[in-house]
Amino acid sequence: MKFVCSRPLLACLFAMLSFMACRREETPVPSDALTLNETASLYTTSGGDAAIAVSWYELQLKLIRETSGFTPPVAARAIAYTGVTLHEAVVWGMRGMPTLKGQLNGLNYLPTPERGKSYNWSVAANSALAAITRDMFPNASAANQELITQLEINNLEVLSDSCNQEEVIRSVNFGRQVAGGIYQWSVSDGGKDGYLNTFPADYVPPVGPGLWVPTPPLFQRAMLPYWGNNRPFIKPRSSDTVWIKHPAYSTDTASTFYKASFLVYNTVNTLTPEQNLIARYWADGGGTFTPPGHLIAITAQLAEEQHLSLFAAAKVLTQVGIGLNDAGILCWKYKYKYNLLRPVTYIRAQIDSTWLPLIGTPPFPSYTSGHATFTSAAGNILAANFGSSFSFTDKQKVPEGFSPRSFSNFQSMIQEASVSRVYGGIHYQFDSEAGQTTGKDIATRVLSLQY
Incomplete structure (x- = not known):
């Protein structure tokens, strides 16, 4: 009754x-x-x-x-x-x-x-x-x-x-x-108490040419150096141990690495107003809802705007969440495998000793880009759910003073969020390209499950 x-x-x-x-x-x-x-x-x-x-x-x-x-x-x-x-x-x-x-x-x-x-x-x-x-x-x-x-x-x-x-x-x-x-x-995934030990004192970063060191202005210790050891949601494949390679570190002005670093230097020094806006829009640094939060916020917004049922919303929110988690684990696994120095370190040592990026450099190694990995994983999952040509407007940064930002498809969002870190001066272009590749692979694996 x-x-x-x-x-x-x-x-x-x-x-x-x-x-x-x-x-x-x-x-x-x-x-x-x-x-x-x-x-x-x-x-x-x-x-x-x-x-x-x-x-x-x-x-x-x-x-x-x-x-x-x-x-x-x-x-x-x-x-x-x-x-x-x-x-x-x-x-x-x-x-x-x-x-x-x-x-x-x-x-x-x-x-x-x-x-x-x-x-x-x-x-x-x-x-x-x-x-x-x-x-x-x-x-x-x-x-x-x-x-x-x-x-x-x-x-x-x-x-x-x-x-x-x-x-x-x-x-x-x-x-x-x-x-x-x-x-x-x-509780058994390795990340349960991660919020309590962001900068573990027992981690000693390797030392050598091209390796990461704390960056200005805060010079913080390495953040979450063990996170890549956590259990991912999707069972890992053997290929995860075949590391993606970045250009060999070199101070030779004719080398690929020097040219990649100079590209960051020159890009930041000649930003257009739109590029400056993109860098700041996607920054999502400390005190914000973070890059994964930004992406799940977009997902929730679309679920509401498209009037998804509870069950359909559960599917897409779950898929994006799994993709974000595994993107974080695999990206951090690469970061501390390579321990590559940040652009600000290289540029100040080899190009311009007074240079600083547009936005603050996070306290962990450069390769690969977390933004690119997170956004590629989430964006490719969203494209599979809503369509590769689905256009949308991200309204999630309006409370922070930004105008809503529109995208013709999810790939354009992935590209913009990825390059934003180059515009911000905190990643090399190859960081972002590798992040997009691994994020897409994670999305493929997430989408292969039955929901």
Whole structure:
């Protein structure tokens, strides 16, 4: 029987949510768990649109900006686990939508719904996203922790306007169980406490010609030097150990390396107003939502603008999240494999001792470009979902004083974000080209899974 949810019911649910938010336990295996072949037709589907999911991503973008330690790779990790949690909270509500259990690296157990019971998948998604957000941002401020609780309550109140009491409680519990299972999977990936140890004191960078050294003006230690050892979501291929080569380091003015460095120097010194704008638009440095945050924000924006269903939104948000996480791991693996010096170091030593880039140089090696890798992975995944000729307008930097920026297709976004780092003076062109290549390869692997 359906009925309008009473305030006592909501109060009971909110009390349950508050109690459960304080607990983190192993997820029990349901006694009547379904097999993969027992399809979603066994359940009553209550779908809904992407708005509930988007609300959580919007809050996470605020948390990335305001929570200590959320550098680009750490942010990408949180975004990825959020996407998988969303996917697995709603997967049983859509016929033919396969679970990622068994497809992702090390994800071997997840709870399944009770046979023959009805679920509200938007409610399940809401509670799952609330739980995983708490897990991914354990060091968020008290005020932001309260925002997590309040968003969960606000969304539940909207979703429970007309509902079956048992169905809502069952859906809340299922969402929590899914988040618990994803969190338990996450703790063994090597990145769980990355936000606590951004600049590990035990890392000693190699020394030699052409190798990275801390850069002006802050001269910070190396950031996340061990991140490339983390477990990726997509099982790695043997080819990942065949490293992409950059031009050989040389101070000879006729060498490829010198010419690449001089290109950066000359480009920054002769920037057009549009190139200057591009460099600043894509900077996404400290205190912002980071490059991965920018890309998932675009994804969430498109999901809302294109009126995607909850299930379609879950698919694309999950794919982009996985791509961002694995892009961060593989890019950082290359960075600390090569330990290549930044343009500012080379240019000041070999070309102009007073030169500085347009934007601040991040505290880690140059090769390959994180921006290019992140954007290529996300952009190619978005193109597969929306079309290679899909035009769109990125509105995500308007709060920072930028005008909306339009693109005729995702490839033009990839190219612009990649070259922005050359315009900014912090990457060589070959850094960006290699990043685009590895990002595209990551996207291909992400898209090869069944969603």
